Amino acid sequence: MNAITVFVHAFRLQLRDRLNLALTLLTGTLFVFLYWMMTGGGGSTSVRVLVLDDDRPVAVAGGTPVAAGAAVRAGLGEIRYPNDQPLAVVERVADRADAEARLRNREAAALLVLPAGLSRALSGEPGPPAEVTLVGDLTNPSYTLAAMVAQAAVATIGDAYSGVPPRVAVAERALGDSGGRTEFELYVPGLFLVAVLLMLFTAALSLAREVEAGTLRRLKLTRMTAFDYLAGVTATQVLVGMASLLVTMSAAAAMGFHSVGPWWAAMLVGLAAAIPVVGIGLVVACFARTAMRAYLLASVPFMLLMFFSGSVFPMPKIELFRAAGRVVGAFDFLPTTHAVAAFNRVMSLGGGPGDIAYELLMLVALGLIYFTAGVILFRRTHLRAEG
Structure with missing residues (x-):
């Protein structure tokens, strides 16, 4: 048998x-298409910049x-991209506390x-330079x-009213x-997410092995229901996942990682995220x-x-609607979207359980949805087929 025959x-x-071939050929195309949609159909993403403008215009004689x-x-x-799309979506706000909450x-x-004396400082009137404040989550x-966009806009206005020394800081x-x-501390929370995500494989593989080995045929002789079986599997996988996360966090701490917020709150995030991730594994x-x-x-x-959680590269917030004062985005059905936000809020911003209540609630809700879907599908596929 020669090489051509083989x-x-x-x-x-x-x-x-066919399934293996289709996944191999189309997965890359699927991700390209999704990112094409997120960037506005092949364009570029625009970041949202909030502006608190307290400036008071100044009249100049003559x-x-x-x-x-x-x-x-x-x-x-x-300030725009070469395709004329703006780099920033500008939104004027009136309350700083509310604006900082939106940043979080x-x-x-x-x-x-923008301070009240910005125009005064640039008009040439005597006085100290105006100080413009740029606020943000540097881990975002x-x-x-x-x-970069904000500083460029401020510098352009400052240059238009050139002063020596500079009149704007x-x-x-x-x-x-x-x-x-x-x-190191910027990227480690994303690795905590990987520790949780690996449960997707372990959950799917544990069930598939039972099906492949014919174990379900013997279990069908008992009074076991799909809920009983999958609840037991889920509990086991969540326990393994939490152990994996604990080991990962311990290793990170030993290597110098510092969490601003309590470690137990981060573990709580991992526990809440584990439930929907395992649920997705059950569906698979x-x-x-x-x-x-x-x-x-x-x-x-x-x-x-x-890749679409925001932990690997910036993700635009595609707003679908607002509920209870929160923006619900197109990728909020992904548990990792909320897990990334919660990990960051605890470990970089020093938040506690009260600060991540929304994310925890969403993770639990998604967990119930995916687990329920897994129970229904498993009953209709493997258990019915085994009967």
């Missing part, structure tokens, strides 16, 4: 495994009145505070772009301890009769949960 044989086998605050807001919107929720990337990947204020994080197992097929299928939601 090639023909292997090619035919590959064509017979000249044009100076309204620096309005000029900065206009300048923010004029990652509904915006940065807050620019979108903050860097927002800060920009002060950066980090939310929580986000400004004091090392590069409903479509697999072998461990290899389960592993292959589980890789698709794993990548979706990892």
Whole structure:
């Protein structure tokens, strides 16, 4: 048998495994399509910059009145990509506390505070330079772009009223301890997420092995229900996942990672996130009769949960609607979206259980949804088929 014969044989086998072939050919295309949709159909994403404008325009004798605050807001919107899409979506706000809460929720990337004396400082009147404050969560990947745009807009207005020494200074204020994080500490919370996500594979594989080994045939002779079986599997997987997360956190702490908030609150986030992740693993197992097929299928939601959670690269907030004062986005059905936000709020911003109540509630709700879907599908596929 020569190489050509082997090639023909292997090619035919590959064509017979249609699901494997389809996943191999189309998964990359699916992710490209999703990101194309998120960037506005092949364009670029715009970051949201909140502006608290306390500036008061100043009348100049024999000249044009100076309204620096309005000029900065206009300048923010004029900075654009080569395709003419704005880099920043500018939103004027009136309450600083509310604006900072939105930064913590990652509904915006940065807050620019324009002081009352900005126009006065640029008009040439005597007095100290005006200080513009830039507020943000420095662990938010979108903050860097927002800060660059904001500083460029302020610098442009400052140059228009050139003064020596400069009449405008920009002060950066980090939310929580986000400004004091090392590069290692910035990326470790994302690795905690990986420890939780791996349960997707273990849950799917554990069920697929039972199906492959014929164990379900023996279990059908008992009074076991789909709920009983999957609840037991879920409890086991969550326990293993929490042990994995505890080991990972202990290793990170030993290597110098510092959490601003309580470690037990971060463990609570991991516990809440484990339930929907295992639920997704149960759903995957409903479509697999072998461990290899389960592993292959589980890789698709794993990548979706990892790359579209905001832990790998900045994700635009695609608003669907608002509920109870919170923005519900297109990717809020992913448990990792809420887990990333909660981990960051605890470990970088020093939040406690009260600060992550919304994320915990969403994780529990998603867990119930995915677990229920797993029970229904498992009953209709494997248990009914085994009967």
